[in-house]
Amino acid sequence: MAHNPAAQTAFGPMVLTAVEQREAPERRLVNDDLAFAFLPAGLRAVVSATRLGLLRRLMIGATERSGPGLWVNLACRKQFIDEKLDDALPGIDAVVILGAGMDTRPYRLARRSDVPVYGVDLPVNIGRKEAVVRRVLGQAPPSVRLVPVDFETDDLAAELARAGHRGDQRTFFIAEGVTQYLTADAVRTTFEYLRAAAPGSRLVFTYVRRDFIDGTNMYGARSAYRRFREKTQLWQFGLDPAEISSFVAEYGWRLIEQAGPDYFLRHYVGPAGRNLTASQLEWTAYAEKT
């Protein structure tokens, strides 16, 4: 398989999540007791250093300079998705995580539910994750399957079916931190697949605002723009919050709600007593299959 630089981005959100676990429980924006163990040794060393509050603040500060507010968005989107999944769990038959990266959610979920979970990602990250799971857990829980798929070139429906997922299962789909890395064609193809989801299925996905992708609004994140748009074009696809309802409706989904910066500040940052801002750059949408 050709080298895909997007694969390397699987670690960033988990570093941030692991650093958050160094906060006192009532100050954490996201809870994930496996995040640290799922990191490679070098990143575990970096995260260990942030047990000192000063180093933690320096790391958050460095992230903030690259994209003001993105620390909050990345942490809070994880907590938001965990909560939506918990709420929906009694009414669903399967979970499919698209672009799962090093997400620990399948393994945390397997502790309390035997609902089948399919973690989909590029083959290189599936290999990495299999090795991580062997190291941390010894063996994978029987309910979790890892499915190698490149959304740009592979047949997602066929690969999920091969892994045992059935189209008639009410499924909780998650696409967290992924759509921006795809071409518009791959996003459309993935949503075409989602059109066939069983009624009662749920979908959470995040997206980057289109006006950032096309360079008309920096949202203060000039350095992120240089990194993801000018130097690499790693981020390719964007949407506008105002169009999400009609975008998902095209594929037979009804938008339930969206979480943007105000939502994250109100629901997570304020109650945690943290003095942080949230970004307009990335939004999280939650929808149900009609």
Ligand SMILES: C[S@@+](CC[C@H](N)C(=O)[O-])C[C@H]1O[C@@H](n2cnc3c(N)ncnc32)[C@H](O)[C@@H]1O
């Ligand atoms: C920023 S990471 C997010 C990982 C995880 N969802 C999270 O939030 O912690 C983006 C993920 O999308 C995956 N990805 C990017 N392009 C992809 C593609 N064409 N096919 C499959 N996965 C892809 C990457 O490998 C990576 O794991």
